[in-house]
Amino acid sequence: MNSLLAATSTTAMSGEGVYNYGLVIFLMMTGLYLVLAKGNMIKSVIGLNIFQVSVIMFYVSMGRVEHGTAPILLDEDLPHHTDSHEDDHGEGDHGMLQTGSEVALASTDDTHSTGTHSPQNDTTQAMTTTESTVYSNPLPHVLMLTAIVVGVATTALALALVVRIREYYDTIEEDLVDAIESRLQKEEQAEVQS
Numbered sequence: 001m002n003s004l005l006a007a008t009s010t011t012a013m014s015g016e017g018v019y020n021y022g023l024v025i026f027l028m029m030t031g032l033y034l035v036l037a038k039g040n041m042i043k044s045v046i047g048l049n050i051f052q053v054s055v056i057m058f059y060v061s062m063g064r065v066e067h068g069t070a071p072i073l074l075d076e077d078l079p080h081h082t083d084s085h086e087d088d089h090g091e092g093d094h095g096m097l098q099t100g101s102e103v104a105l106a107s108t109d110d111t112h113s114t115g116t117h118s119p120q121n122d123t124t125q126a127m128t129t130t131e132s133t134v135y136s137n138p139l140p141h142v143l144m145l146t147a148i149v150v151g152v153a154t155t156a157l158a159l160a161l162v163v164r165i166r167e168y169y170d171t172i173e174e175d176l177v178d179a180i181e182s183r184l185q186k187e188e189q190a191e192v193q194s
Contacts, residue, residue, distance in 0.1 A: 020061045027054035039174040041162045045155060052151045056144045063140030071135040 027050055034047025162172055169177050 020057060024054045024058045024061065027051070027057070041165065041172045041174060042159075044174075045158045045162065048158070049151065049155055052147070056147055059140045059144050059147075063137050065134055065136045068134045068136035071138055 031047045031049070031051030031054060034050065035044050038044055038047065165177060166172050169180050171177060171180070
């Protein structure tokens, strides 16, 4: 574990792998500026999309593991059977995937991971893998795929609302829409009072 922390701090101090975080901050501030400073509704929607892209890049960057592979068990990660324990399993069990403590789990440090067959069987030997496999965490990537789909749907809804606002008010500038709306409300109040 200490070697992993040392490698991470060395990488961070050298500046490697931190450019994407700078890009995330730049995109986040650009999107926030477009949302807050621009009165054009289309530019605000574009700003929201840029802000969303920065959040997605941040989560994907955090989920990256150096030298990590897809979390799929490869043949070399599975312990191999010997014919000496056929009495433990039925004839049809040898092609099945092993689960639990039967699989040698990969670790992120430099030590070799070990796994054993079921603890009840004293005749089996502990298996060691020659290389430890480092897996990337798929959860941030899966969540960001969902965020992309939600973002596209939200953008479509926002643009549809902008089209309707343009048809009704004949403008997409927020300050003009507010002025027209306040004028319409004053006319409506004057009509009610008279």
